[in-house]
Amino acid sequence: MNDLMPAKALVVLSGxxxxxxxxxxxxxxxxxxxxSSITFDYGQRHRIELDCAREVAALAGVENTVLPINTFSAIGGDALTDAEIAVSSKVSEAGLPNTFVPGRNLIFLTFAAxxxxxxxxxxxxxxxxQTDYSGYPxxxxxTMRALETALNLGMESSLSIHTPLMHLSKRETVELASELGALPAMALTHTCYNGERPPCGRCPSCELRARGFAEAGIDDPLVRKS
Amino acid sequence: MNDLMPAKALVVLSGxxxxxxxxxxxxxxxxxxxxSSITFDYGQRHRIELDCAREVAALAGVENTVLPINTFSAIGGDALTDAEIAVSSKVSEAGLPNTFVPGRNLIFLTFAAxxxxxxxxxxxxxxxxQTDYSGYPxxxxxTMRALETALNLGMESSLSIHTPLMHLSKRETVELASELGALPAMALTHTCYNGERPPCGRCPSCELRARGFAEAGIDDPLVRKS
Known part of the structure; x- marks a missing residue:
């Protein structure tokens, strides 16, 4: 990279x-x-994620590009893209939750690259x-370091994959969001596996989020106070 | 893998x-x-490749699955998927031919996995x-070994990526095809960058293929004798 050029970054933004x-x-x-930010329209059941990503990017003042991926649904067989498979907290024989799309992050990051x-x-x-990685290898x-190596060899590039949350607990992630001034944007995000807004509060994803905010002692702006 | 089960293989078949x-x-x-075999419909300009793959797989008696990838054309800007960019033998400033789709094989192999x-x-x-890799990193x-590592970490799998042609010249690849009884299938393949059948004979891809057959002293069954 030309040292006189500012370093540019691309955020993989799921919403x-x-x-x-x-x-x-x-x-x-x-x-x-x-x-800038990139969001993948990969046939996720909860289309609201795409709106959330767009709204978050707009609030933050950065570009958002939505890239389609029609391949996962063609491969089929996972709960997050196949409407016929109910999300459950059960794990498969391999110990992976049934929301596992094999290699999803590898694909996202390779397309991002x-x-x-x-x-x-x-x-x-x-x-x-990886702290709260819920079985997603x-x-x-x-995995990220190996992929970074593969991408840089495969594209003759000098790409860095930044993973600022890699070793943070959910509590620490909430604290970081607060420090960074990201809490207002949290009201625009989507977490619930069941696609509900306000979030259902019962699915594993809602529970994980709620625990993080509770442990940080911070109110989640997404959750309506009763 | 269960040792009593036969080892299964998936061939990435371009046609x-x-x-x-x-x-x-x-x-x-x-x-x-x-x-079994897998073929990617990624918006390539020469749709004939998909037919070739299907015909080759049928002749060989193996299943062929076509998986769509609509992402490359959304990213845009390469000669093999963008009809507005003429294929040329010129190379970009980075020394890559303008048929380079960044990370294409990384994506193909990750979806295959x-x-x-x-x-x-x-x-x-x-x-x-890599012998004749024409600048495709x-x-x-x-790259293949790094990707294999990333895939196995990212999917908790024990996948092997086999690259039987990796260190062969085009001549040796033709000789191998002959030894394996693959020459009849060669009449069904597609190589020409200009999408012509019989091949144009002038594009870099046709020239590379012709040189391989000539050096092996074997007639290319795809080329009509005058």
Missing amino acids: GQDSTTCLYWAIKKFAAANV AFAYPRAIENIVTGVA DCRED | GQDSTTCLYWAIKKFAAANV AFAYPRAIENIVTGVA DCRED
Whole structure:
């Protein structure tokens, strides 16, 4: 990269709590003018995620590009894209939750890298975390480092994959969001596996989010007070 | 994997010479009953490739699944998917031919792994070769090994990426195809960058293929004799 050019960053923005926190992390590190965001329309059951991502990006003042991926639904067989499979908290024989899309983050990050390449963006930011990774092996630090190596070899690039939440608990992620001024954006995010807004409060994803906010002693702006 | 189960293999079949040779390599190694093939419909300008893949798989007696990828054309800007960009033999400033789709093979192999995962297929075969790699860094041995590591970490799998052509010259690839009985299938393949059948004979891809057959002293069954 030309040292006179500002470093640019691309945030993989799902419309959820973690990627929204990462967006604000990237804005602090790279400045909003150098940050853009990418969201994947991969056939997720909860289309509201795409709206959330767009609203979060607009509030933060960064571009948001939605890229379609029609391949996962063609491969089929997972709860987050196949409407016929009910989400459950049960795990498969391999110990993975049935919301597992094999390699989903690998695909997202590889497409992000392909998007970044012609735009001279050398930093990709993703909200994956292994602390609370819920059995998703594509969120782990060693997976990310191996993928970074594969991407840089495969594209002859000097890309860095930033994972600011990798070793944070949900509590620490909420605290980080608060420090970064990301709490107002949290009201625009989507977390619930059941697609409800306000969130159902009962699914594993809602419970994890609620526990994080409770432990941080911070009110979740998404949850309507009774 | 259960040792009593036969090892299964998935061939990434483009409809070209190299992946067709790999299909016959896989059939010899794993037996036709254990081999299936996958072809990506990623918006390539030459739709004939999809027909070629189907015909090659049918001749070889293996299943062929076509998976769509609508993401590359959304990212845009490469000659193989963007009809407005003429193919040329010129290279970009980065030294890559303008047919380069950043990370294309990384995406193909990651989707292949996601397809293989629920089907208990632990072998993926791809025709990438670094000998004649024409500037495509995603065809190199070190890229493939790094990707294999990333996929196995990211999916908690024990996948092997087989690259039987990796260190072969085009001449040696033709000789291998001949040894494997793959020459009849070569008449069904597609190579020409200009999408012509019989091939144009002038594009870099046709020239590379012709040189391989000439050096092996074998007639290319695709080329009509005058």
